[in-house]
Structure formats: structure tokens, C-alpha cells
Amino acid sequence: xxxxxxxxxxxxxxxxxxxxxxxxxxxxxxxxxxxxxxxxxxxxxxxxxxxxxxxxxxxxxxxxxxxxxxxxxxxxxxxxxxxxxxxxxxxxxxxxxxxxxxxxxxxxxxxxxxxxxxxxxxxxxxxxxxxxxxxxxxxxxxxxxxxxxxxxxxxxxxxxxxxxxxxxxxxxxxxxxxxxxxxxxxxxxxxxxxxxxxxxxxxxxxxxxxxxxxxxxxxxxxxxxxxxxxxxxxxxxxxxxxxxxxxxxxxxxxxxxxxxxxxxxxxxxxxxxxxxxxxxxxxxxxxxxxxxxxxxxxxxxxxxxxx
Numbered sequence: 011x012x013x014x015x016x017x018x019x020x021x022x023x024x025x026x027x028x029x030x031x032x033x034x035x036x037x038x039x040x041x042x043x044x045x046x047x048x049x050x051x052x053x054x055x056x057x058x059x060x061x062x063x064x065x066x067x068x069x070x071x072x073x074x075x076x077x078x079x080x081x082x083x084x085x086x087x088x089x090x091x092x093x094x095x096x097x098x099x100x101x102x103x104x105x106x107x108x109x110x111x112x113x114x115x116x117x118x119x120x121x122x123x124x125x126x127x128x129x130x131x132x133x134x135x136x137x138x139x140x141x142x143x144x145x146x147x148x149x150x151x152x153x154x155x156x157x158x159x160x161x162x163x164x165x166x167x168x169x170x171x172x173x174x175x176x177x178x179x180x181x182x183x184x185x186x187x188x189x190x191x192x193x194x195x196x197x198x199x200x201x202x203x204x205x206x207x208x209x210x211x212x213x214x215x216x217x218x219x220x221x222x223x224x225x226x227x228x229x230x231x232x233x234x235x236x237x238x239x240x241x242x243x244x245x246x247x248x249x250x251x252x253x254x255x256x257x258x259x260x261x262x263x264x265x266x267x268x269x270x271x272x273x274x275x276x277x278x279x280x281x282x283x284x285x286x287x288x289x290x291x292x293x294x295x296x297x298x299x300x301x302x303x304x305x306x307x308x309x310x311x312x313x314x315x316x317x
Contacts (some may be wrong), residue, residue: 022094022102024280029310030099033175036285036292037303038168039147039161044096045278045292048229048265049150054089055212055233057145061138062208063199063241066127072204074117074129092142095172097281107175136180137195139173144188148236153265159185192238201246209234209251225264228257269293286310 034040043049062068094106117129127134147165151157157165166182173181182188213227234242235253253261272293273279279289286306291299 022098024097024277025284032097033100033103033171034096034168039165040096040168043146043150046154046268048268049154051229052232053145053149056236057141060141062205063245065121067134069121070117070127070129073119093277097277132179135177139178140182140188140191143169143182152236153262154269196240199244205245228260231257232261
């Protein structure tokens with residue numbers, strides 16, 4: 011099986027070159043979060059809703075990408091870019107991010123209300139980055155395992171080298187930073203048919219044909235459930251999107267099963283191999299991960315230093 015993954019024509023081999031570090035450390039909360047496909051699915055849907063709350067971002071995505079004709083493909087590519095930033099060798103991550111930035115440099119226009127926007131406007135870059143960070147870590151915290159405030163803040167801090175490359179000027183360093191940014195932008199947020207159209211597509215089962223349609227619906231409701239309440243109210247996502255107690259138990263069971271089931275051919279496992287760690291590293295106990303990481307770091311030291 012090839013270890014090469016492709017993102018918009020850029021090939022990324024998570025196993026090579028051996029020893030090249032990622033932009034994010036393997037002992038970070040981020041490496042734990044991004045290995046869980048259920049948390050990524052929920053967090054990704056939540057992030058899109060938060061982005062689309064702002065008419066400038068919604069118009070930019072709708073008018074300048076294939077989202078309206080291929081929302082699933084576009085969402086998957088966004089997820090791939092996030093995986094490259096977390097697990098890919100730093101050189102490959104920089105190359106992919108530069109390519110994304112070059113595409114965004116061509117995106118500008120007006121909202122239906124006549125407001126100008128550019129994809130590289132710093133306040134838009136800051137919010138898009140914030141929505142992704144919030145969505146992924148909150149989904150993991152809510153449905154996989156409870157994270158401490160310190161762990162959540164460390165997730166945002168560890169993301170900074172990646173988001174800076176995207177042009178983010180105000181990276182989050184805490185959940186309080188997210189809440190402050192959200193409060194500042196909240197008056198701009200508004201409901202729109204695109205939001206419900208997107209959710210209907212996600213609930214249809216087309217996003218993951220192998221997953222039963224009912225479970226797809228539960229994931230969508232879980233994504234709405236983790237939206238901050240003021241945003242959900244602004245978007246007009248009413249009780250029909252509530253996550254039922256049975257749905258919550260189902261999603262948690264799926265997420266926790268995924269947490270215990272190693273994907274030894276995925277980017278996370280391949281990145282572990284690149285750093286001299288077993289592919290199963292991220293699914294081991296915290297103590298065993300610390301031991302293996304220390305051993306790998308000692309092997310990488312020059313002999314005169316490690317002696």
C-alpha cells in the first residue's frame with residue numbers, strides 16, 4: 011500500500027523523509043485529537059457552520075470554490091490540509107500551505123449585501139482558523155474524553171506554527187480567546203439557507219457512504235450541539251437539530267471505539283513511523299507513549315551527546 015497522499019496535486023508521504031519533524035509535536039494533544047475520525051467529522055461540520063455564519067466567508071466559499079457542487083469533496087480536502095499541517099513533514103506542510111495561500115490570494119468579491127471581502131483579510135483568516143481549532147478540540151472533549159483547561163489551551167498553542175503559515179495574525183491561545191473573538195463577530199452572524207442545505211447533505215449519508223444514514227444524522231446533530239449557544243441562535247438552528255440522549259450515547263460510543271481502534275495505515279500512524287516510533291504509538295497509554303518518545307529522541311541524538 012502506498013504511503014503517498016495527494017492534496018490538489020501535491021504529493022505528501024507521511025513516512026518520509028525519516029526523522030523530519032512535523033510542525034506539531036507528537037506528544038501534543040493535537041496528535042491525539044486528529045487521529046480520531048469521529049471527532050474530526052463532528053468538528054469539521056461545526057467549523058463550517060461557524061465560518062458560514064459570517065456572510066463574507068460564506069460568499070467567498072460559495073462563489074469561489076466547488077463547495078456548492080462538491081461539498082463533500084471540498085470538506086474532505088480541507089480535512090486533508092489539516093492532517094498535513096499536523097502530521098506531515100514540516101517541509102511538505104509548508105509547501106501545501108503555501109499552495110493554499112496562493113489559491114486564496116485570488117479570492118475576492120462582494121457579499122449579496124454589497125460588502126467587499128478578500129480571503130486573505132486578516133480578520134477572516136483569524137476566524138477561519140479559530141473555527142477549526144474550536145470545532146476539532148471541542149468535539150474531542152465532548153465525545154471522546156474530557157480534556158482539562160490546560161490541555162485545551164495547549165492544543166491551541168501547539169497549533170500556532172501551522173496557523174501562522176496561513177497568515178493568521180491573532181492565533182488562539184485559549185478557549186477564552188475564542189470566546190472573545192466570537193463575541194466581537196457575533197453581531198455579523200446571520201441565518202442562511204446554505205447552512206441548512208449543507209447540513210442536509212451531511213445528513214444524507216453521501217459524506218461517508220459506509221456509515222449508516224442514521225449515524226450520519228447523529229454526527230450532524232452532534233456538530234450543532236457543540237456550537238456556542240449564541241451562534242446557534244443567530245443561525246436559527248432550532249430544536250429539530252437537538253442531539254437526543256440516545257444520539258449522544260451513540261456518538262460517544264462511535265468516538266470512543268475509534269479512539270481504541272488503531273488505523274495503522276493512516277497519516278497519524280505513518281507520521282509516527284517517520285519519527286522512529288511504532289505505528290501504534292498514538293493508541294498506547296500515556297506512560298508508554300512517553301517512554302517510546304524518549305527512546306526515539308535518544309536514538310536521534312549524536313553519539314557524543316547521548317553517550
